[in-house]
Amino acid sequence: MDLTEERHAEIYSPNHRSQTEDIDLKCTSYKYFVCNKQFSSKSAFSRQLPVLSNEKLFKCSVCNLSFSQKSKLNTHLLVHSNDKHFKCSVCNKSFSWKSSLNKHLLVHSNEKHFKCSVCNKSFSWKSNLNKHLLVHSNEKHFKCSVCNKSFSQKSTLNTHLLLHSDEKHFKCSVCNKSFSWKSNLIKHLLVHSNEKHFKCSVCNKSFSQKYNLNAHLFAHSNEKHFKCSVCNKSFSWKSNLNKHLLVHSNEKHFKCSVCNKSFSQKTNLKTHLLVHSNEKHFKCSVCNKSFSWKSNLNKHLLVHSNEKHFKCSVCNKSFSQKTNLKTHLLVHSNEKHFKCSVCSKSFSEKSHLNTHLLRHND
Secondary structure, three states: OOHHHHHOHHHHOOOOOOOOOOOOOOOOOEEEOOOOEEEOOHHHHHHHHHHHOOOOOEEOOOOOOEEOOHHHHHHHHHHHOOOOOEEOOOOOOEEOOHHHHHHHHHHHOOOOOEEOOOOOOEEOOHHHHHHHHHHHOOOOOEEOOOOOOEEOOHHHHHHHHHHHOOOOOEEOOOOOOEEOOHHHHHHHHHHHOOOOOEEOOOOOOEEOOHHHHHHHHHHHOOOOOEEOOOOOOEEOOHHHHHHHHHHHOOOOOEEOOOOOOEEOOHHHHHHHHHHHOOOOOEEOOOOOOEEOOHHHHHHHHHHHOOOOOEEOOOOOOEEOOHHHHHHHHHHHOOOOOEEOOOOOOEEOOHHHHHHHHHHHHO
16 A cells, blocks of 8 residues: 555545445445545545545656646646647647647637626637626736736736837738737738728728727717817827827937937937938829828829818818918918018918019029
8 A cells, every 4th residue: 555545544444434434345435535525446536536635746847836636747748748739620720738729719710608797798718708807897916017007917917018128029021020019010910911901981991900990080080088288289099199298398309310300209200201311102193293201192192183172261262282271371361471581571372482582593
């Protein structure tokens, strides 16, 4: 009798009828007196003893994790192995365990049997439902050691920690741009694709990503919930408000390497750098005129259109571009901001000043 069997002999010995009155004296049935679970053989009982007594006698030689059954240890060892014998018939992804394959197969199915009782959102896996339920709770046990922000899920904290790191392990195979998160790389790859599955129901403009469509929909809405506390200007998106707030700040961290001009936003610096470049990648399909910026091409395209949505409130003259309307409004004003450097004559429009300057050149 080994140590384990000797240690627990009093638990299952048929001679101890005071504890196990229902055990057959011929050892044809064995009962664990703690929970009254019965076994048909002594060997079956012996195999389950570590489980019943919470003993974990089988230790992993790689990570020292212990198990109560040898079969569980064998299953665990697959974690340290590259053996993945269970392959998905849909996408060929392989798994070490059949249970993992079964869970994965739900990805290819629309079955979502686990429904949130609060918001009715459904999930394929119970574990995902349990994680989701934390959203409806105020419990946030996982705190960032850098900025003290708290999260309800450890996975969300791990994702957040990448913000404090310069590690970007996910690189685009097309343009070599790197990302901290795989999900952002996957979204980015759509930029290199012509697939645009998300269409605006108002103007039929299509987008490669759903969040871009959602952002675009604000253009058709007058809702501007984000207000600047300095000048009360309102914005549809919080990101635009954050960018705008830099206008009220003297911080300009982004400097042009060519002319040393500084900018408060990186996007403005990138736009400015095109001034020092002859690159004009955006070509008009009608007249082949090229532009450095896509926004300028879009404005130019209105020239080839009869659409003039911007009307002067004074004389009802219409314009295809808002900037042209603003310039025109100066005609109805006494403001003349454009002064000739030769004779000091002032003009309300820059184009008029340019025409005037030609006289000094003759």
